[in-house]
Amino acid sequence: MTSPDQPTGLIPTLPGRTYTDRETFTSEQERIFESLWFCALRGAELPSPGDFRTVQVGRESVLVSRGRDGALNAFLNVCRHRGARLCVEETGSVKRSFQCPYHAWTYGLDGKLVAAPNLASMPGLDRTAYGLNRVHLREWLGYAWVCLAADPPSFSDTVIAPVAERLGGTEVIEGYEVGDLEIGRRITYDVKANWKLIIENFMECYHCATIHPELTEVLPEFADGYAAQYYVGHGAEFGDEIAGFTVDGSAGFGKLDNVGEAHDRRYYAITVRPQVFVNLVPDHVIFHRMYPLAVDRTVVECDWLYSKDVVASGKDVSRSVELFHRVNQQDFDACERCQPAMSSRAYAEGGVLMPSEHHIGEFHEWVQKMLS
Numbered sequence: 001m002t003s004p005d006q007p008t009g010l011i012p013t014l015p016g017r018t019y020t021d022r023e024t025f026t027s028e029q030e031r032i033f034e035s036l037w038f039c040a041l042r043g044a045e046l047p048s049p050g051d052f053r054t055v056q057v058g059r060e061s062v063l064v065s066r067g068r069d070g071a072l073n074a075f076l077n078v079c080r081h082r083g084a085r086l087c088v089e090e091t092g093s094v095k096r097s098f099q100c101p102y103h104a105w106t107y108g109l110d111g112k113l114v115a116a117p118n119l120a121s122m123p124g125l126d127r128t129a130y131g132l133n134r135v136h137l138r139e140w141l142g143y144a145w146v147c148l149a150a151d152p153p154s155f156s157d158t159v160i161a162p163v164a165e166r167l168g169g170t171e172v173i174e175g176y177e178v179g180d181l182e183i184g185r186r187i188t189y190d191v192k193a194n195w196k197l198i199i200e201n202f203m204e205c206y207h208c209a210t211i212h213p214e215l216t217e218v219l220p221e222f223a224d225g226y227a228a229q230y231y232v233g234h235g236a237e238f239g240d241e242i243a244g245f246t247v248d249g250s251a252g253f254g255k256l257d258n259v260g261e262a263h264d265r266r267y268y269a270i271t272v273r274p275q276v277f278v279n280l281v282p283d284h285v286i287f288h289r290m291y292p293l294a295v296d297r298t299v300v301e302c303d304w305l306y307s308k309d310v311v312a313s314g315k316d317v318s319r320s321v322e323l324f325h326r327v328n329q330q331d332f333d334a335c336e337r338c339q340p341a342m343s344s345r346a347y348a349e350g351g352v353l354m355p356s357e358h359h360i361g362e363f364h365e366w367v368q369k370m371l372s
Helices: 022-033 155-167 170-175 195-203 213-218 220-224 308-313 318-343 355-371
Strands: 038-042 051-057 060-066 072-076 091-093 097-099 106-108 113-115 136-140 143-147 182-191 266-272 276-281 284-294 297-306
Touching: 022 284, 022 355, 038 051, 038 060, 051 284, 060 143, 072 136, 072 143, 136 155, 155 170, 155 266, 182 308, 182 318, 195 266, 195 284, 195 297, 195 318, 195 355, 213 220, 213 318, 297 308, 297 318
Parallel strands: none
Antiparallel strands: 038 143, 051 060, 051 091, 060 072, 097 106, 106 113, 136 143, 182 297, 266 276, 276 284, 284 297
16 A cells, blocks of 8 residues: 555444344354464473463454473363363473363363273264364464364465565564564453454554654654554654663664664554454564453453573563563553443444544455455
């Protein structure tokens, strides 16, 4: 998108009820979050065989675990016997198998049924057929992406292509070597707002001059109201007196080894539908994942990723973390202010978008297309 392509008039938004209606949210769970690739967790969270984490994907609890062969597996977190939840803890580790706490049906790390009381009396039982329901899983950028659909959409077309399209090619994201970075800090936010409000907020910068004083100090062009992802290939440039992407503009940790000179002193923002935000700066990457839990509640998990040397040395990352932590808090506060008004008669027909927010209109069209 370049400036001549910008609309010249106001654009209508979705009506308010789409942010408050539980039936709409159920349809979004089914047709969006349970149908597309969903970024579940960072693979490094599960370093050893038997390590597991459960995540909510749409209406399903998904169990992701490290197998004996070192690969990640994903299953529906449901015992095949009587439907009890298999793992009730969010994270943990097992030695050899998962055992249902209800009737002790036991599954190997590969999901196969390996034991159950009185199972020996049924020697003909197909233990693979009565194993855990497997979920499709791909790894990219160091994260495990899962898809509940029986026939998943192309990972390349729906996940990798949007990143390449935003940056003008895949070689840019490859230069940051996101999969080789390590988590320097993780903060989880429980946001009392609909997931669409959070995406809309992230995609535009019309609000930046109003609520992000620290960010616009580092990235002065944001004060003009144009988002970092407004132009293909464009990264917002640091201010002349800014040394690094930190809360006070002080120096960070030096450019990541394979980030090109053209991308030094620049910030890139990327939205990967339906629930991922990627933020690229020269010395680290900020990676958001949304978990929509209710029509008016969304948990956002945010990772600050640094080079292995920075994390291993124990260097203080607080100044770079603090900058985007403040941005997150400011954004989520704004979303929570909007959520109650979505049910107001004043917003029954929705609101309007400025021309610089046209890409939110495209997001709304995408949502409507997915629900139709």
